[in-house]
Amino acid sequence: MTVMNDSIFIGTSNRGFAQQAQEELRRLLGQSVKFEWLAPGEVFVFTSEFERSDTIGRILAQEPVFLRHMQPVDATQPWNGTFDHAIHYIHEMLVAAGASVKQMNVAVQARKAEGEALASLSLPSVRSSVEEILATVFEANPVSRDADLILSLYFTEAKLYFGLSRPQDNLSDWSGGAIRFRKEEGQVSRAKFKLLEAEQAFGLDLSQYRSALDIGAAPGGWTSLLLERGLRVTAVDPAKLDATLLRHPQLTFFQKKADEVSFAANAFDLLVCDMSWSHRQMAKLVRGLLGALQPGGTAVITVKLMHKKAFQTIREVVSDLAPELELQQAKQLFHNREELTLFLMKQV
Ligand SMILES: C[S@@+](CC[C@H](N)C(=O)[O-])C[C@H]1O[C@@H](n2cnc3c(N)ncnc32)[C@H](O)[C@@H]1O
Incomplete structure (x- = not known):
C-alpha cells in the first residue's frame, strides 16, 4: 500500500467536459497541478502543490462549473483484479485509517473504470462487504445518505484508490457526483x-x-x-x-x-x-x-x-x-x- 503524502484527488466531470474541469483546476491551483486520466474525458487524478485542506478550500471558495465531484486519495494499492484481494486491501487501509471511522456514519462509494478487465467486479458486493467490515470491526454505522464520512473507492485494472473525506469536501455527496432521483409514475419528462x-x-x-x-x-x-x-x-x-x-x-x-x-x-x-x-x-x-x-x-x-x-x-x-x-x-x-x-x- 502506498500512503499518499501529496495532495492527490480524483476529479470527475460530465463525460466530454473533463478538459474544462482541468482548466478550472489550473486556474484555482496554479499551472503546477498535474493530471492523469482514469477514464478519458471524464475521470482523472489531480495532484496539487497545496496541502489537502488548502486545495479543498481553494476549490470550494470558487466552485468550478465543470468539476462535478472530487475525492481525496489517501492510499493506492496495486491489485490482481479479484474481489478477495480488493476486500483484503480495503480492510488494511481501514486499519491504517483506524480511529477516524469509529462510531461514525460512513457511506461507502465505489466506482470502477470501464472495460472488460473489471467487468466481473461487482460494486454492490464490494460495498456490502466493506459495510460489514465497517460495522463489525470498526463499530461504524454504514449509511447511504447523510454520512459523517465518505469512504471513496475507485478501481482501475492496475490499482485501487482509497480515500476518506467529509461529504462537504467532495463537492457532491453522491458517488462521483451522479445524483439520482427516482422516476415517478406518469412523470412528464426527464427534464x-x-x-x-x-x-x-x-x-x-x-x-x-x-x-x-x-x-x-x-x-x-x-x-x-x-x-x-x-x-x-x-x-x-x-x-x-x-x-x-x-x-x-x-x-x-x-x-x-x-x-x-x-x-x-x-x-x-x-x-x-x-x-x-x-x-x-x-x-x-x-x-x-x-x-x-x-x-x-x-x-x-x-x-x-x-x-x-x-x-x-x-x-x-x-x-x-x-x-x-x-x-x-x-x-x-x-x-x-x-x-x-x-x-x-x-x-x-
Ligand atoms: C428541452 S425542451 C424543454 C423541456 C421542459 N423544460 C420540460 O421539463 O419538459 C425545449 C422546449 O423549448 C421549446 N422552444 C423552442 N423554441 C422556442 C421559442 N422560440 N419559444 C418558446 N419555446 C421554444 C421547444 O418547443 C421545446 O418544447
Whole structure:
C-alpha cells in the first residue's frame, strides 16, 4: 500500500467536459497541478502543490462549473483484479485509517473504470462487504445518505484508490457526483430532473416563490415541478404541454413562441428557461421578457454548449443578460448533457 503524502484527488466531470474541469483546476491551483486520466474525458487524478485542506478550500471558495465531484486519495494499492484481494486491501487501509471511522456514519462509494478487465467486479458486493467490515470491526454505522464520512473507492485494472473525506469536501455527496432521483409514475419528462438538481445545487427552495414564468416549457417537466411546489405557473411553448397538466388550476399556458408573448411588469418572481436554442438566441428571447421579472427575482436558465467553447459561451450569455440579470452561479449539472445551468438574480 502506498500512503499518499501529496495532495492527490480524483476529479470527475460530465463525460466530454473533463478538459474544462482541468482548466478550472489550473486556474484555482496554479499551472503546477498535474493530471492523469482514469477514464478519458471524464475521470482523472489531480495532484496539487497545496496541502489537502488548502486545495479543498481553494476549490470550494470558487466552485468550478465543470468539476462535478472530487475525492481525496489517501492510499493506492496495486491489485490482481479479484474481489478477495480488493476486500483484503480495503480492510488494511481501514486499519491504517483506524480511529477516524469509529462510531461514525460512513457511506461507502465505489466506482470502477470501464472495460472488460473489471467487468466481473461487482460494486454492490464490494460495498456490502466493506459495510460489514465497517460495522463489525470498526463499530461504524454504514449509511447511504447523510454520512459523517465518505469512504471513496475507485478501481482501475492496475490499482485501487482509497480515500476518506467529509461529504462537504467532495463537492457532491453522491458517488462521483451522479445524483439520482427516482422516476415517478406518469412523470412528464426527464427534464424535470434538471430543475430538481438545480434546486439542490443552487440551494434554492422553489416553494418560496409565488409565480413563475416557464419559457420553453413543453412537454412540462419543469412546469409540473413548479406546480408541485405550489407556485402559479405561466408556461410558454409553441409545442403542446402534457395533457395531464392542462387541467391544473394554477397553470396558464400560452401555446406560442417566446417572442409572441408579453406580460405585465414584475408579474413573476421566478423565471425559468430550458429552451433548446443557440445561447445567443435564447438570451435575446429571455431579455425580451425580463421586464416581467420582479427586481430581486430569480432566473434558472439552461445554456446549450455548442462546439464545446464552454467558457466563451458562459461569458457571452452572462454579458447578453447583463446588467439586468447578475450571475450567482453556473454549474454543469449531472442531468445536463451538452449544456449547463445558470442561476441568476435580477438587479434590485
Ligand atoms: C428541452 S425542451 C424543454 C423541456 C421542459 N423544460 C420540460 O421539463 O419538459 C425545449 C422546449 O423549448 C421549446 N422552444 C423552442 N423554441 C422556442 C421559442 N422560440 N419559444 C418558446 N419555446 C421554444 C421547444 O418547443 C421545446 O418544447
